[in-house]
Amino acid sequence: MLITSRTPAAMVKELAICTRGLTKQFDRHVAVNDVDLEIQAGEVYGLIGPNGAGKTTLIRMLATAEEPTTGEIYINGDRLLRDKSNPKLKRRLGYLPDDYPLYEDLTVWDYLDYFARLYRLREPRRTQRLHEVLELIQLGNKRHSQISTLSRGMKQRLSLARTIIHEPILLLLDEPVSGLDPIARMHFREIIKALQEAGMTVIISSHVLSDLAELCTSVGIMELGFLVESTSLQQLYERLSHQQIVISTLGNLETLLRELKHHHLVEEWEVISGKNSVRVNFSGKDEDSAELLRSLIKAGIPLTDFHCTQEDLETIFLKLGHKQAS
Structure with missing residues (x-):
């Protein structure tokens, strides 16, 4: 052989x-x-x-x-x-x-x-x-x-x-x-x-x-x-899947975004069309996302939703394909 x-x-x-x-x-x-x-x-x-x-x-x-x-x-x-x-x-x-x-x-x-x-x-x-x-x-x-x-x-x-x-x-x-x-x-x-x-x-x-x-x-x-x-x-997943957090508020979206901009573990975000919500790419761990939630509540932002997800296999594949193409 x-x-x-x-x-x-x-x-x-x-x-x-x-x-x-x-x-x-x-x-x-x-x-x-x-x-x-x-x-x-x-x-x-x-x-x-x-x-x-x-x-x-x-x-x-x-x-x-x-x-x-x-x-x-x-x-x-x-x-x-x-x-x-x-x-x-x-x-x-x-x-x-x-x-x-x-x-x-x-x-x-x-x-x-x-x-x-x-x-x-x-x-x-x-x-x-x-x-x-x-x-x-x-x-x-x-x-x-x-x-x-x-x-x-x-x-x-x-x-x-x-x-x-x-x-x-x-x-x-x-x-x-x-x-x-x-x-x-x-x-x-x-x-x-x-x-x-x-x-x-x-x-x-x-x-x-x-x-x-x-x-x-x-x-x-x-x-x-x-x-x-x-x-x-x-x-x-551990290497390429970013944690994402969807955050919704009853208040002014700009106020929420100002708070997020000051957080060192928030990498980027996008406003979800048609909703008073934002999707955040977050580089922290579970305890860090819990701390982010506490800080937003402490800042007086009226939250209606705060849930964490991971980027799925399709998202990872599309990102890899984009890197290969570039």
Whole structure:
């Protein structure tokens, strides 16, 4: 096994996914550029970035659907190649692309049974596994229904069931909630959480950042083929998410702003249109915001609202994108 000096071999074996110098070039276009990715076992890793950033190409290389131009991929310490070597490793991958077709003239049961047979699941395990995944995706009552009669959300859950029928160790999901309504997305999130609790490692790309913020333990942000950020969600918030305080008053807004200007932990603010309120970027801790509240009350400002929030994942992503563009 060839490992670069950047990561010791023992550490690579402990990682669910490790890539080194992973690059994919199509003619003159470099879709993925020298990506070093490290994901711990059992993580739900969110891959975000604008269209054309390289997310789908990266996932396809991890799924062996694309051959890297250069670079290496390791799954649980084993080198992943697209040739006929390590077939057992490939059978432990689950890949759901964003446009995978369903066989709509089949019933739900026959569809899953077909794929279970392709993965060479034998009886009685095959029937047991079909019941398990149908219960997980909450389609047990639809097992004799034709796929053509299912809703879009049900079809997407069925696609996920097909992807996990063989109990993969790594699940690769490319835009799995695209076009789904909020209830269908909620059902999908619940399934992913259950899979993580069962020990599966999941990579999921999505433009629905609120879903990723709820699901993921770590995130990677791609831009123009580069992996510009890769960190735990908690560390990303601690480093880049500013505390914001929304303050509303019955009194004169200018009086409130004069008080805020004198506070050393107030970095900037914006007046909320149509309301007698202001949104403040605040660099202090919880005890500092409590002290700010006391000082405003002491100054005689009639407050009707004072609540603290953190900038969300979407705001952080947009700020990072703006920095990259500038």
